[in-house]
Amino acid sequence: MFGSSIYLRDRPAFTGGSPQAVYEELWQRGRKGRLRTRAFLAAATLVLCGMLINAVFGIVMAVLVAAADTLVHWRIYNSSRVWRLGLRGVERMDRFLRYTLERRGHRVLHSRTVPGHGVADELVVGPGGVWLVHNEAWSPGAEVSQHGGRLFIDGRTQSKLVGALTARAEAAAAAITRVAGTPVTVTPVLAVHGGKLARTPFTADGIVFAPPLKLIRWMRRNPTADRSSEEIEALAQAVVRALPIGSRSSIQAAA
Template sequence: MCGALVNGVFGIAVALLVAGADTLVHWRIYHASHVWRRGLRGEERMNRILRLTLERRGHRILFARTVPGHGSADELVVGPGGLWLVHNEAWQPDFELSHHGGRLFIEGRTQSKLVREVTARADAAARLISDRSGIPVKVRPVLAVHGGRMPRRTPFEADGITFARPLKLIWWMRRNPSADYSADEVEEIARAAVHALPIGGRVMPASV
C-alpha cells in the first residue's frame, strides 16, 4: 500500500521497518521466557549479571548460601548501601504478575507461601549475620523475575518484597540504599555472612 501510495522505495523501507519491529517483539518474548522453557529459576543468569555489575563496584556477592532452618538464599549482596537477599523465579510467558493493596498476585492469586518463605529467610539471615558480626544489619528481600508479564511500572513492592527484572532490580538496589557502610564494614559483614550462612549446610569454624 505504501509503495502504491508513495513510491516503491518508500514501500520497501516501511516493509523492512515493520519486519524489524516484528522480529524485535518476538525476540523479546523468546528472551524473556528462555529461563522458564529450560526448566530453570534464573540463578545462573542472575549470578552472571551480579558479577558483571555490582561485584565490580565494591559489593560482595555470596552465592547459594544456606539460611539454617529457612532453605537456600540464591544470592546475598553486601554493599555500601546495605544487604539484599535475592530470590529468583521464572514464570510462564503468559503469566501476569500484579500487585493490589500491597499484595502480590500471579494470575489473580495471592502468593502467601512464596512471600512468607522469602521474607522469613531474609529476617533469619539478618539475625544470624548481626549476631556473628556484632553489627546490627537489615537484609532486604528482593525477587528477580524471569519471564511472565510485569506491570509497566517496575520495580514494584508487594508483601515487603521488591520485584523487578534482573537489570532493573540491580538499578533499584544501587539507588535505594538502607545503610552507609565503609569498605571495611562491607568486608566484615561479608565475612560474618560467610560463616553464618554455610554452603550446603556446612558450618565454617570461626578461625577461617
C-alpha cells in the same frame, strides 16, 4: 537412564504435556501465521511508502518493518527462556550481578544456606545495604501483580512464597548479626524472570518485585546503609562465616 540427554538433566519442563512443552508446541504451530503477518506488513509498507516517496524508500522501510516484527517476536519468545527450561533464573541473575554490582564494589555471595530456612540464591553486600535475592520464573501469560499491598499470581495470593522469603531474610540477618557483632538488616527482594508485570518495581508483602536489571537499579537507588569498602569486606566475611555455602543442585531441585 537410556534415552536421556547427557547435557540436560531430566526436568518436568521437557516432558510431554507440561506447560512448557505445550507452550513450545503452540509457538511452533504459530510460526506460519507470524510469517504471513510479517510478509503482509512488509508488502503493505513497500506499496505505501513506494507510492508516497519512491521504490527505494519503500524497500528500505519494508525491510525495517519486517526486522522490527522479527525482533518483537524474538523478545517475546526469549523472555520465556528461563521458564521454558524449567529453571528459576538463578544463573541468569548471577551473570547480571557479576557485570553490574560486583563491578561497583558490591560483594555477591551465591547459594548460602540459611539454617532452617533453605538456601538464599544470592546475598548482595554493598555500600547501601545487604539484600537477599530470590529468583522465580513464571510463564509468559502469568499475571504478577499486587493488590492492597499483597502479591498475586494469576489472581491468587502467594502467602507461602512471601512468608518463606521474609523468614529467610530475617534468619539470615540474625545469623550475620551474631557473627558481625553489629546489627545487620537483610532486605528480601525477588527477581522476576518472565510473567506479565504491569508496573515495576512494585512492593508487595514487604518485598520488592522486578525484572533482574530493574531490580538491580532499584537496589542501587534505595540504600538502607552507608558503608565503606572496608566495612563491606568485613560484612562479607561475616556472611561467609555465618551462612555456609549451599549446593547449587539443591537450588535447582527446588525450581
